[in-house]
Amino acid sequence: MRIILTGPPGAGKGTQAQSLSSTLQLPHISTGDLFRSHIAQGTELGRRAKSFLDAGELVPDEVTIGMVVERLADDDTTAGFILDGFPRTVAQAIALDELLGEQLIQINAVLDFSIADDAVVERMLARGRADDTEDVIRRRLRVYHDETSPLLDYYSALLLSVDADGEVDDVYTHAIDALSERGSVAPST
DSSP states (O other): OEEEEEOOTTSOHHHHHHHHHHHHTOOEEEHHHHHHHHHHHTOHHHHHHHHHHHTTOOOOHHHHHHHHHHHHTSGGGTTOEEEESOOOSHHHHHHHHHHHHHTTOOOOEEEEEEOOHHHHHHHHHHHTOTTOOHHHHHHHHHHHHHHHHHHHHHTTTTEEEEEOSSOHHHHHHHHHHHHHHHTSSOOOO
């Protein structure tokens, strides 16, 4: 099974990805983790990503795609995977489809963790991180909405909406139930 997780920053995708990964026995692939790993290892892709991150810029698609392509070639992804933070744009989605299409593989479901912007702001401010000011959070949300709206249209046939405003266990149940309705997993008990 191949699943993509989307949702605004602070929607809890990373937390849910870890739980889903454990339950479904699929590797959780996070672009943030890939960036950190490549940077720590000093790879060419890592050095390129670091130069953009250090400048406060988005890492270009070709660098991000390169990291994901390399990771999807690992043996543990044969039975499937959970992508968290990728794709973020239609260009990245097209690149992913082309890569998977070469292997006659398709994405099975796109879980969109939906939550109101005000709830995201409240949740992220409660984390107490110095760089999480309300203005910064709202700017990140605007970027997310601008980039992701076309992505959600692109994946409309695979899209499963998950209410992400609630307790972690409740959101997890919503995600499993959505996958069960799609026939991707056995119904939760």
